Amino acid sequence: MSGRSSLPLLGPLLGRRPLLPILLALLAAAIFLADTVTNLEIAVAVFYVVIVLIAVRYLDRRGVAMVAAACMTLTVLSFFLTRAGAVPAGVVNCAISLVAIAVTAYLALRAAAAEAQAREAQAQLAHITRVTMLGELTASIAHELNQPLAAIMLNGNAARRWLAGGNPDEAGKAAERIVRDAERASELIKRLRGLTRKAAGKAIWLDVNQLISDTLTLVETEAGRAHVALRAELAGQLPRAQADPVQIQQVILNLILNALEAVSGEEERDVTIVTSPGRSGEIVIEVRDSGCGLNGVELDHVFDAFYTTKPEGLGMGLAISRSIVESHGGRIWAQPAVPRGAAFFFSLQAGRTGSRGSDQ
Numbered sequence: 001m002s003g004r005s006s007l008p009l010l011g012p013l014l015g016r017r018p019l020l021p022i023l024l025a026l027l028a029a030a031i032f033l034a035d036t037v038t039n040l041e042i043a044v045a046v047f048y049v050v051i052v053l054i055a056v057r058y059l060d061r062r063g064v065a066m067v068a069a070a071c072m073t074l075t076v077l078s079f080f081l082t083r084a085g086a087v088p089a090g091v092v093n094c095a096i097s098l099v100a101i102a103v104t105a106y107l108a109l110r111a112a113a114a115e116a117q118a119r120e121a122q123a124q125l126a127h128i129t130r131v132t133m134l135g136e137l138t139a140s141i142a143h144e145l146n147q148p149l150a151a152i153m154l155n156g157n158a159a160r161r162w163l164a165g166g167n168p169d170e171a172g173k174a175a176e177r178i179v180r181d182a183e184r185a186s187e188l189i190k191r192l193r194g195l196t197r198k199a200a201g202k203a204i205w206l207d208v209n210q211l212i213s214d215t216l217t218l219v220e221t222e223a224g225r226a227h228v229a230l231r232a233e234l235a236g237q238l239p240r241a242q243a244d245p246v247q248i249q250q251v252i253l254n255l256i257l258n259a260l261e262a263v264s265g266e267e268e269r270d271v272t273i274v275t276s277p278g279r280s281g282e283i284v285i286e287v288r289d290s291g292c293g294l295n296g297v298e299l300d301h302v303f304d305a306f307y308t309t310k311p312e313g314l315g316m317g318l319a320i321s322r323s324i325v326e327s328h329g330g331r332i333w334a335q336p337a338v339p340r341g342a343a344f345f346f347s348l349q350a351g352r353t354g355s356r357g358s359d360q
């Protein structure tokens with residue numbers, strides 16, 4: 001939209017802000033000169049729209065309005081300074097240029113505002129679907145939290161007894177177990193907080209394998225209750241990806257929850273998450289299931305918003321996932337799995353090689 005895609009080569013140059021006013025001024029001066037020396041029949045001034053389009057990309061509304069006003073002033077000034085050519089044609093050309101500049105500024109500003117609104121709406125929707133997903137997982141998360149809490153109770157009571165019985169060594173060991181369980185509970189809460197955060201965080205050098213392991217702890221209990229064998233086959237050495245962990249976790253959770261739903265009515269209930277390096281060095285994440293499969297699913301539309309084949313479905317999970325993956329420069333796709341079920345893949349651009357541990 002607007003100057004963003006139409007001027008890709010100028011982007012890096014103009015991105016360096018101090019250069020922007022100088023470049024715009026030079027461009028305006030060149031157009032002004034050309035407009036003044038050529039005769040009145042040639043509407044050189046319409047080229048000011050280029051300046052307006054660049055300004056929309058880098059300036060706020062006021063800045064764009066000022067740039068457009070300056071261009072229009074130069075157009076009129078040049079009309080009065082130009083000596084050669086027929087005046088009526090000059091008036092018409094001048095008017096056309098003025099209208100072109102004004103309309104371009106207006107439309108480009110409107111497009112930029114719509115784009116910003118769409119981004120905002122999408123971020124809100126992503127947040128809503130994250131919270132909805134949490135709602136689906138509440139029971140198993142409560143269970144997951146209950147385990148360390150119950151262990152803390154047990155060890156606390158034991159420590160009290162050891163102390164009363166004059167055995168501080170054993171009491172100390174119980175206290176260590178309490179600390180370990182408390183850490184486990186707080187780790188889980190930390191991960192949940194990420195999902196409920198309103199705005200997504202920032203991109204970091206992400207260890208995808210580690211993120212998948214963390215995510216699996218959120219769904220393991222749910223899978224266990226549904227008698228699903230949840231497995232991970234993680235590549236030994238995977239490069240890191242420059243990515244936002246909250247958003248990528250949202251994609252992984254969407255795919256896993258879909259897979260769990262797909263196998264729910266089946267005899268065999270397998271869900272496997274695989275990571276591997278792709279052919280062009282990217283990271284490929286696959287969520288494969290032995291579920292109902294993709295018969296009756298329109299593969300061309302499966303990632304569209306509100307596409308669902310489930311009576312209670314919202315059809316937003318895959319749409320949000322696609323927008324997240326694409327905003328990371330990756331791709332998402334689906335294909336039937338062998339011998340049955342579905343496989344959903346997404347890729348992330350890889351950065352430098354990472355370890356399997358998490359140091360972020």
Ligand SMILES: Nc1ncnc2c1ncn2[C@@H]1O[C@H](COP(=O)(O)OP(=O)(O)O)[C@@H](O)[C@H]1O
Nearest residue numbers: 258259262308309310313314315316317318342
């Ligand atoms: N693992 C899967 N196996 C079979 N079909 C799937 C799978 N994942 C997604 N789908 C299809 O894609 C549709 C859209 O999924 P999604 O966007 O997550 O929305 P929802 O889960 O609310 O229906 C689902 O309704 C289903 O038809």
Ligand SMILES: [Mg+2]
Nearest residue numbers: 254258317318
């Ligand atoms: Mg879904």
